[in-house]
Amino acid sequence: xxxxxxxxxxxxxxxxxxxxxxxxxxxxxxxxxxxxxxxxxxxxxxxxxxxxxxxxxxxxxxxxxxxxxxxxxxxxxxxxxxxxxxxxxxxxxxxxxxxxxxxxxxxxxxxxxxxxxxxxxxxxxxxxxxxxxxxxxxxxxxxxxxxxxxxxxxxxxxxxxxxxxxxxxxxxxxxxxxxxxxxxxxxxxxxxxxxxxxxxxxxxxxxxxxxxxxxxxxxxxxxxxxxxxxxxxxxxxxxxxxxxxxxxxxxxxxxxxxxxxxxxxxxxxxxxxxxxxxxxxxxxxxxxxxxx
Numbered sequence: 211x212x213x214x215x216x217x218x219x220x221x222x223x224x225x226x227x228x229x230x231x232x233x234x235x236x237x238x239x240x241x242x243x244x245x246x247x248x249x250x251x252x253x254x255x256x257x258x259x260x261x262x263x264x265x266x267x268x269x270x271x272x273x274x275x276x277x278x279x280x281x282x283x284x285x286x287x288x289x290x291x292x293x294x295x296x297x298x299x300x301x302x303x304x305x306x307x308x309x310x311x312x313x314x315x316x317x318x319x320x321x322x323x324x325x326x327x328x329x330x331x332x333x334x335x336x337x338x339x340x341x342x343x344x345x346x347x348x349x350x351x352x353x354x355x356x357x358x359x360x361x362x363x364x365x366x367x368x369x370x371x372x373x374x375x376x377x378x379x380x381x382x383x384x385x386x387x388x389x390x391x392x393x394x395x396x397x398x399x400x401x402x403x404x405x406x407x408x409x410x411x412x413x414x415x416x417x418x419x420x421x422x423x424x425x426x427x428x429x430x431x432x433x434x435x436x437x438x439x440x441x442x443x444x445x446x447x448x449x450x451x452x453x454x455x456x457x458x459x460x461x462x463x464x465x466x467x468x469x470x471x472x473x474x475x476x477x478x479x480x481x482x483x484x485x486x487x488x489x490x491x492x493x494x495x496x497x498x499x500x501x502x
Contacts, residue, residue, distance in 0.1 A: 254304020269396035347409025360406035379430030
């Protein structure tokens, strides 16, 4: 929540990740080519926006290949290469903002980070050179320790009950929609494995994991609600059993609701304007014509 209140990369990264997933799911569901083009556009924007997107590309690529195979078997495309060429063009269009960095380097404008003076410096900056020593920055710890750290961060966001609901939702997704489960599971693994080993405020890089876990929690809750509804409509089940199960589910949901209500006050950031106030003060005091 706090990262959505400042002009930083994390909230926009989450928005772009969610946009890619939505467009990919719509592409398979509706079979309309515009969703394929939009997914390619969003992937390009994600790549130019944040380097961690590259860890999600295997998931995107496998899902797109699955959809291509399904379309080939159904004979959906009369001219598939025309659509694929459009996808490449959309990807490049999304990646085009990288040219702004080239312009700033050639024009000699200041950079937020690195201030490259040679083309070698420029490409080193482009590939995240200043941050390379932060990747896999916990050589002294075992991977199991880092996994536990990541699970702890996830539990801090969703509580153990939310983790249990997410596991249930992921299981339901694998049973009902294995193609989509493959997409989001590979995304989760890619982001989680990077974030748990990144030594520079690694907890911030779990944000895409939090986003995906919210999807799993929603699926888990939806499955429970559907199961209760089916149980209530099944007249062959004894009334006492229906009452006991529905009461138990109602109690669980009440506990979850109470936890959410209690936690809300602790995480509420809606009145936090300190960072914005500091930025406005900086702008107000900056000399005329200064570069910030």
